[in-house]
Amino acid sequence: MTTRTATTFRPPVMEARRWLDGVAFSADRPLINVSQAAPVDPPPEALRREMARLVMEEPQAHLYGPVLGLPDLRAEIAAQWSVAYGGTVAPEQVAITSGCNEAFCAAIETLTTEGDEVLLPTPWYFNHKMWLDMAGAVAVPLPTGPALLPDADTARGLITPRTRAIALVSPNNPGGVEYPPATIRAFYDLCQQAGIALILDETYRDFHVSPRAPHDLFAQPGWDETLIQLYSFSKAYRLTGHRVGAMVTGTARLSEVEKFLDTVTICPAQLGQFAALWGMQNLGQWLAGERAEVLARRAAIESGFSPLSRKGWKLLGCGAYFAYLEHPFDTPSDQLAPRLVQEAGVLLLPGTMFMPDDDPAGGQQFRIAFANVDADGLRDLIDRLAAFDG
Structure with a gap:
């Protein structure tokens, strides 16, 4: 066995x-x-000082919070994402997770059962492959070629009745490649047509070479039926040990995500969430x-x-x-x-x-x-x- x-x-x-x-x-x-x-x-000194204040003065930083995260942080992400991506994101379409890895795991649990398939461009992020293995799902390799760029037409040929999602990471881990907006849009269109999810891990979005929005998916009608965007505060504000990530998707899916998160961590760590919120509001420069x-x-x-x-x-x-x-x-x-x-x-x-x-x-x-x-x-x-x- x-x-x-x-x-x-x-x-x-x-x-x-x-x-x-x-x-x-x-x-x-x-x-x-x-x-x-x-x-x-x-984290930068200003953030550490704020975290020290929170430890001493904010009782909620030490207690259980909502399973889907601090409401003010969810609202801040929704507001900033709506501006940055030129679309519409509501607070109830945002969940806070204990790191981006947990967000991926939660997404997969809402999508797959034994033997279902998820396409991963190769080279792949190894933790994505590990979770699919342990969840009983099948990671289907999607070759990217010398430029390390996945191709939607190639992916189309790999979709089967058991395919539930395609997972992209951009800027990419491990390859470092930034997927062009047209590539991301092509995968979104493919997933929408096939009735499967597009998981888009944007952990490294804050270090993209272009100041412009990396895609227009949040501006698409009904985006929340197809897109599951993942994000991490670990890199942006050096909060790696505090484990704060996010998932942005439809409310129906987040109702399922809540079951997973409640069973695994009950709620994201409160101190890290307060720190992430303060960072978003004060550390732009x-x-x-x-x-x-x-x-x-x-x-x-x-x-x-x-x-x-x-x-x-x-x-x-x-x-x-x-x-x-x-x-x-x-x-x-x-x-x-x-x-x-x-x-x-x-x-x-x-x-x-x-x-x-x-x-x-x-x-x-x-x-x-x-x-x-x-x-x-x-x-x-x-x-x-x-x-x-x-």
């Missing part, structure tokens, strides 16, 4: 951290850790600075990639927190990654963690999560990879 958890693989980031066991790094050549897409710095810094680091990788290009490496995608690379060696990436820790002092994730087992492309690829590495560190990273002989 196979248990639900035994149907999937071990958490990739935790697996990669085990490669550090017993390895020492010198002061003049410290570890460059580009394995996890999470800010390592705490600070967040713009964070976005500018991430975009500068993206530019540093793109402009400084030539030492790797000369050695046969390829930059397949770069954006938000990520760069996705193809290496030139015969040895597969899951064997090279532990060696890079020991020989180059670099911890990154192999493409095999983002691909089906039978897809050889994963063996040629690596993901770099660069948001915690400054420009000097990125130059050092590129030099170390260029000096690695495979």
